Structure formats: structure tokens, C-alpha cells
Amino acid sequence: MRFEVLGTFSISSGSGSVPLHGRMRRTLLGVLLVRANTFVPVNVLTEALWDSKWEPRAVPKLHWHVHKLRQALPEGDRLAFDNGGYRLEVHPGELDVETFETLAGQALKTADSAQRASLIRQALTHWHGAPYEGLDVPLLSDETMRLSEHRLVLLEELYQAELDLGRHASAAVELADLVRRHPLRQRAQHLLMDALWRAGRTSDALAAYRRARRISVDQLGLEPGPELRLLERRILAGEVAGAGAHRAPALLHRAR
Structure with missing residues (x-):
């Protein structure tokens, strides 16, 4: 699977794009991706989905949305429940944020200006718009701000390298x-x-x-x-x- 959150939120697999309908399910997936490969407590997920508002049937509704998300994912068994929370297993290279930050990290470690500029430009090809576009919840907003700042710092590093060249x-x-x-x-x-x-x-x-x-x-x-x-x-x-x-x-x- 491939998860893209740097711009239009999308999922794809070997057979093409995977449709994911509904703000709740998209928000659920977004939060699980921010905390990929770790168990996210049920209360954190319900607060994200209902924006901390009182929802008397929040937990059963959450389980239903998880069930529908599992059905939508090509490998639904990667979404597991344990320790009072849900965990989405994401493999290396499947999440565009990870690829972006890996290339950025490599760029900032090299002293060679040409290589640094090349790696930064490669990293920026994974950026297609505001992160988690259309998903306005506090937990995702914090991550959006962090990633947006990272991109701006990276652009400044790119132009410094270009000047050095x-x-x-x-x-x-x-x-x-x-x-x-x-x-x-x-x-x-x-x-x-x-x-x-x-x-x-x-x-x-x-x-x-x-x-x-x-x-x-x-x-x-x-x-x-x-x-x-x-x-x-x-x-x-x-x-x-x-x-x-x-x-x-x-x-x-x-x-x-």
C-alpha cells in the first residue's frame, strides 16, 4: 500500500487508487498514520473524531468506523486492536511523510552542496499541498504545522546550497x-x-x-x-x- 498525506489525502495499492469516503474515516486514518506503528488509545481517537465534544456512543461508533476502514484497506488486517487502542502497521517506504523526511535528513547530513540540493529537490517532489488537506482536527493540525515548518526550513537550505553552487x-x-x-x-x-x-x-x-x-x-x-x-x-x-x-x-x- 501507499499512503499520501502531503497534499490530497490518498491511498493506493498495486491495483490502483483506493477510495475512502467520509470525513470520519479519513480523520481516523489520518490520526493512525500520524502515530503509525504505535497503538493509539481509544480516547485519543474518539476525541479526534468528535473534536472533544460529548458523544454518548463514541466508542461503539469508533469501532464501526474502524470496521469500515478495515474493509476499505487492501490489507485490512494491518489495522489491529490491543492495549486499549488501535494500531496501523505501515511498512518502510509506504508513507510519503517518511520518504520526505528520510531524504531531508540525508540532505542535511551531507556537506556537498550539489548533493544536498539534489536530495532536497527529491524530497520536495513528494509535497503536493498542505499536509492532511481537509482534515481539521487539533492532533493533525499540530502535525501539519510541524511538517510545513520543516518544508520551509528545507527550502531555505536548498537556496543556500544553490548560492554555494x-x-x-x-x-x-x-x-x-x-x-x-x-x-x-x-x-x-x-x-x-x-x-x-x-x-x-x-x-x-x-x-x-x-x-x-x-x-x-x-x-x-x-x-x-x-x-x-x-x-x-x-x-x-x-x-x-x-x-x-x-x-x-x-x-x-x-x-x-
Whole structure:
């Protein structure tokens, strides 16, 4: 089986796509996948399905939804009950989140910029939209936020690798789009300024700083961080772009 949650929620097997109807069953499967290969207590599942609201027949209804989910899955016996909870057995490589995070982990461990960029781009091919799309329950929302943050950090690492490889112009184009969508991420702002500077677009780099400062002051009531201000000073001082193998600090962003 193959489970995809990074975007449109879907299940597939060797015979094709597996239909899974109903918000309750999709939510149930989502929670079981977040806790894959571990027993999830019945009370955790009922709270997720009924959003902590009182439901007098929650437990028998949960068992019925589990029964229907077992029927829908090509290998329903992987969904087992024990220790007061349910466990979904997921094999290595079957869950797109696992594949994404494995490739991301490999990328962050390598010192070779070309290999790092390649691995990150491979990881990002598994991303097709918001995680657990359409399933709005607190337990899944927390996981969605974690994965979304992981993706943004990975994108920033990708563009740092691209700058290290001298791909300044193409990185600047992609970074401009990232900054438009996440204007409060100061590491992304820093990378954009650096990319423009290295591409010979000094005035654009300084304009990017002014925009970043205006957004930070208007929305957060704060001046940009010290790393962003330092980069502006280096540009104004006429330093050689990229001198000293400058890297954007990994924890520079303040917000999404």
C-alpha cells in the first residue's frame, strides 16, 4: 500500500487508487498514520473524531468506523486492536511523510552542496499541498504545522546550497516567490538579499532589505535581526559579494 498525506489525502495499492469516503474515516486514518506503528488509545481517537465534544456512543461508533476502514484497506488486517487502542502497521517506504523526511535528513547530513540540493529537490517532489488537506482536527493540525515548518526550513537550505553552487540568478527568482508568500521569515529575506547581491543586482538587494525592514516594523514592531542589518552594511560598504563564503544563519527566521 501507499499512503499520501502531503497534499490530497490518498491511498493506493498495486491495483490502483483506493477510495475512502467520509470525513470520519479519513480523520481516523489520518490520526493512525500520524502515530503509525504505535497503538493509539481509544480516547485519543474518539476525541479526534468528535473534536472533544460529548458523544454518548463514541466508542461503539469508533469501532464501526474502524470496521469500515478495515474493509476499505487492501490489507485490512494491518489495522489491529490491543492495549486499549488501535494500531496501523505501515511498512518502510509506504508513507510519503517518511520518504520526505528520510531524504531531508540525508540532505542535511551531507556537506556537498550539489548533493544536498539534489536530495532536497527529491524530497520536495513528494509535497503536493498542505499536509492532511481537509482534515481539521487539533492532533493533525499540530502535525501539519510541524511538517510545513520543516518544508520551509528545507527550502531555505536548498537556496543556500544553490548560492554555494553559484546559481545566484535562479535562486533569486525562487527566493523572491518564497519571500512573497512568507514575508516574516528573515532567513529567506537574508538569502534573497544575498542572491541579488551575488547576481550583481546591488540596488535590488538593498530594496529587498528596505521591504524586509518595513514588514518587520509594521507587523512585528521590531527592527530586522542583526544578521540582516549586517548584510545591508556589507553591501553598502561595497564589499565583494560572496566574500568569506558567507552563509545565512540557519535559525534566522522569526515567523512563518
